[in-house]
Amino acid sequence: MNRIGYDKDMVANFRKQVLEYIVPLNEQLIRRQAKRLGIKTVKYYDEPVHFLDGNAELKGDVNSIIEKTLKMYKELSYETSEFFEYIVEKDLFDVEKREGKEEGGFCEYIPKYNSPFIYSVYRGTIDDFNVFTHEAGHAFQKYLCANYEIPEYCSSSEDISEIHSMSMEFLTEPWIKDFFGYDAEKYKFSHMCNALSLLAYICVVDEFQHFAYEKPEATYEERNSFWRELEKKYLPYRDYEENTFLDKGTYWLRQSHIFWGPFYYIDYGLAQVAAFNFWYKAKENREEAWEDYMKVCKSGGSKSFVEVIKLGNLKNPFEEGSIKDITQSIREWVLGAEEELR
Ligand SMILES: [Zn+2]
Known part of the structure; x- marks a missing residue:
């Protein structure tokens, strides 16, 4: 599966830590969300609504967003400044909305031109x-690693790649x-909040996959009931109300990774924890955090996930206590922010 340096038990220990530290914080946030929205309990369709007067809105049209992105990367660092000027100059992105254009976001590498494309x-x-900043993180790493002679080193395995992108989402915060x-x-x-709930959801998908692939003889009903059990474990507040179809545990049918990329989904979780780590490192010392991030990006596909974690001076998410430490600083900030926004 292109992953080296950790096994099934270590991943199980990762999920255990998420359950212990992230899930209770998410429950607390959901209770506060209900209060903020003036409702008794948050139903599944309420979950994405964070504010009664509407969620945050991006200001400006697509051209002004590109202008602002240029300014942001110029100020962020010398390397990102060069990178994004290159992207714009060579027209290496397609972000405008057009009729018939497919939804979604990705970053490709064009070997012939040694260039990423967003x-x-x-x-x-x-x-x-989020998608654009995320994909720009992937593109930045590919841009930095374009000169590796060994083609496999230009890009890394997904667990590492998602560190580049998910951390970029947080390292650009001062320009929000x-x-x-x-x-x-x-x-x-x-x-x-979305990153925290995603992390718990990732554990649902991952644990479900271990079940589904270890027990291929399980019936459709058994799979559904195991999925619902996992939702109750990692997303205990999830309330499907009168939607009996989802309530019997069918949400997994829409998670395409389960079908086409067994055991890939956990990569987002491992990388999310690394991104959280960069988030608070940047709060403590921006220069140092950026230096570490650069080291991680520049290493491309030359190292394993655990080696990259070490290289970036990050906490190893498999190690006992790592998620507890990371959650502590997030909890403090996120609950404080919630009080300010009430
Ligand atoms: Zn990604």
């Missing part, structure tokens, strides 16, 4: 912004106000 669809939502104006704090809060 694809996304801009409609003006928070997600569009340029994009979201008075909604900047709302954006940062929602971004963090």
Whole structure:
């Protein structure tokens, strides 16, 4: 599976730590969300709504977003400045919304031109912004590693690649106000809440996959009931109300990774923890965090996940206590931000 340096038991220990430290924080955040929205309990369709007067909105059209992105990368570092000027100059992105254009976002590498290419669809939502910054993180790493002689070193395995992109989403935080104006704090809060709930959801998908692939003879009903059990474990607040179809545990049918990329989904979780790590490292010392991030990106596919974690001076998410430490600083910030935004 292109992964070296950790096994099934270590991944199980990772999920155990998420259950112990992230899930209770998510429950607390959901209770506060209900209060903020003035409802008794948050139903599954309420979960994405963080504020009664609406979630943060991206300000400006697609051209102004590109202008702001240029400015952001210019100020962020010398390397990102060079990188994004190159992207714009060579027209290595397609982000405008057009009729018939497929949804989603990705970053490709074009070996013939030693260049990354970013694809996304801009409609003006928070997600569009996240996707673009995320893919720019992937592109930045590919740009930095274009000169490796060994082609396999130009890109890394997914667990490492997602560190580049998910961390970029957090390292660009000081420029959020340029994009979201008075909604900047709302954006940062929602971004963090979404990352926290995603981490718990990733554990549902991962544990489900271990079950589904170890027990191929399980019936459709057994799979459904195991999925619902996992939702109750990692997303204990999930309330499907009168939606009996989802309540019997069928949500996994829409998670395509389960079908086409067994055991790939956990990579997002491992990388998310590394990204959280960069988030608070940057709060403590931006220069140092950026140096570490550069080391991680420049190493491309030359090292394993655990080696990269070490190289970037990050906490090893498999090690007992790592997620506890990371959650502590997030908890403090996210609950404080929530109080300010009430
Ligand atoms: Zn990605």
